[in-house]
Amino acid sequence: MPIRTLDDLAAADRAVGVRVDINSPLTDDGRLADDARLRAHVDTLAELLGDDARVAVLAHQGRPGGDEFARLESHAERLDDLLEFPVSYCDATFSQDARDAIAELDGGEAVILENTRFYSEEYMEFEPPRAAETFLVDRLAPALDAYVNDAFAAAHRSQPSLVGFPERVPAYAGRVMEEELAVLGAIDETPTPRTYVVGGAKVPDSVMVAEHALEHDLAEDVLVTGVVANVFLAAAGVDVGRESTAFIHDRGYENEIARAGDLLAEYGDRLHLPVDVAVERDGERVELSTDDLPPADDEALLDVGSETVAAYADVLAETGTAVLNGPAGVFEDDKFADGTRGIFEAASGAVYSIVGGGDTAAAIREFGLSGFDHVSTGGGAALRMLTGEELAAVEALR
Numbered sequence: 490m491p492i493r494t495l496d497d498l499a500a501a502d503r504a505v506g507v508r509v510d511i512n513s514p515l516t517d518d519g520r521l522a523d524d525a526r527l528r529a530h531v532d533t534l535a536e537l538l539g540d541d542a543r544v545a546v547l548a549h550q551g552r553p554g555g556d557e558f559a560r561l562e563s564h565a566e567r568l569d570d571l572l573e574f575p576v577s578y579c580d581a582t583f584s585q586d587a588r589d590a591i592a593e594l595d596g597g598e599a600v601i602l603e604n605t606r607f608y609s610e611e612y613m614e615f616e617p618p619r620a621a622e623t624f625l626v627d628r629l630a631p632a633l634d635a636y637v638n639d640a641f642a643a644a645h646r647s648q649p650s651l652v653g654f655p656e657r658v659p660a661y662a663g664r665v666m667e668e669e670l671a672v673l674g675a676i677d678e679t680p681t682p683r684t685y686v687v688g689g690a691k692v693p694d695s696v697m698v699a700e701h702a703l704e705h706d707l708a709e710d711v712l713v714t715g716v717v718a719n720v721f722l723a724a725a726g727v728d729v730g731r732e733s734t735a736f737i738h739d740r741g742y743e744n745e746i747a748r749a750g751d752l753l754a755e756y757g758d759r760l761h762l763p764v765d766v767a768v769e770r771d772g773e774r775v776e777l778s779t780d781d782l783p784p785a786d787d788e789a790l791l792d793v794g795s796e797t798v799a800a801y802a803d804v805l806a807e808t809g810t811a812v813l814n815g816p817a818g819v820f821e822d823d824k825f826a827d828g829t830r831g832i833f834e835a836a837s838g839a840v841y842s843i844v845g846g847g848d849t850a851a852a853i854r855e856f857g858l859s860g861f862d863h864v865s866t867g868g869g870a871a872l873r874m875l876t877g878e879e880l881a882a883v884e885a886l887r
């Protein structure tokens with residue numbers, strides 16, 4: 490069934506629950522360190538508030554027990570700054586206080602309810618009918634006339650606030666959700682040839698993306714970088730050294746070496762591996778040809794080298810669509826940012842370019858790169874879409 494959008498919602502004076510993903514990095518004293526995800530939802534919220542909806546915002550922050558598990562008060566303050574409509578904060582999620590806060594809203598006013606994950610059922614995954622019976626959905630749904638899901642970045646989670654409400658109240662996709670689904674769902678219609686650049690540290694996800702893109706001829710070429718490249722180099726028989734081998738084993742990625750080997754055997758001509766890498770020696774960046782590996786025992790492969798950047802840039806210069814996920818090296822350390830900066834810059838020049846992943850988007854902001862056509866708000870959700878998987882919360886909207 491097609492998903493209903495805000496175009497189908499007559500929002501005036503109605504209580505609309507809006508699930509957003511404003512899960513953000515925090516400073517040591519618990520303040521927002523980055524507001525990109527809040528800014529992403531401004532259009533959806535402003536549209537509803539401009540239509541005189543009474544908006545109750547639902548969101549999570551962090552994971553139970555984690556450093557970034559926090560109240561949403563500073564998120565509410567920041568949204569109040571970003572929106573030209575009043576935004577208040579309620580330190581309850583579904584209790585009488587929360588329901589009263591919603592009942593007291595006038596049209597054009599919003600309240601941010603407390604972190605949904607303060608409540609234990611929200612950190613579990615359920616089929617939608619069961620999710621609709623959880624306390625959060627059961628207690629809150631009667632206070633809402635409609636539900637909007639704009640939380641694309643969390644859409645792969647089958648948690649109550651994401652899949653339960655559509656069982657109980659009319660449900661719609663917000664503008665972020667709508668755009669992400671339109672762009673990432675139409676990857677096979679973007680300009681060709683397509684080049685996927687997969688890097689970063691989530692090797693199993695990246696190998697799956699590469700596999701899907703090659704198998705389904707979505708990508709002509711796949712360029713590997715980051716830890717993913719180290720795994721592919723190991724699969725190609727290169728000795729990546731003691732440190733990087735230990736890193737791969739510590740993360741439990743040994744099996745990925747065999748999967749990478751299978752992909753190399755089948756698609757070797759379309760899979761590009763680094764020809765040089767960077768290590769730290771006496772506190773400095775030193776580049777080594779992959780022919781000269783392994784490095785010294787205490788040296789890890791922390792970036793791709795400049796010849797790799799040049800070779801990958803040549804491929805990207807001929808590319809219709811570049812799909813980018815994962816930094817090429819430890820870009821947080823300036824010495825190992827060159828690979829990421831150089832390859833991302835080259836990718837931004839493609840006719841059309843799509844970027845996914847939290848660290849990837851952070852690197853783009855840090856380097857001040859522009860020119861990407863779509864920077865996804867999602868990491869895991871975007872990766873799952875790029876591997877052709879359905880997202881639980883999107884299915885619930887259908």
Ligand SMILES: Nc1ncnc2c1ncn2[C@@H]1O[C@H](COP(=O)(O)OP(=O)(O)O)[C@@H](O)[C@H]1O
Nearest residue numbers: 689690691715716790791818819846847848849
């Ligand atoms: N060669 C490398 N060795 C160790 N870590 C790396 C290497 N290359 C990239 N990384 C790390 O990968 C992390 C980002 O990976 P990932 O989480 O997969 O990206 P994203 O959030 O964009 O999906 C960064 O913290 C970066 O330092």
Ligand SMILES: O=C(OP(=O)(O)O)[C@H](O)COP(=O)(O)O
Nearest residue numbers: 510512642643847867868869870
């Ligand atoms: O940050 C998120 O996902 P991401 O790390 O894949 O970008 C979402 O808010 C989901 O959070 P979760 O991975 O704790 O369920």
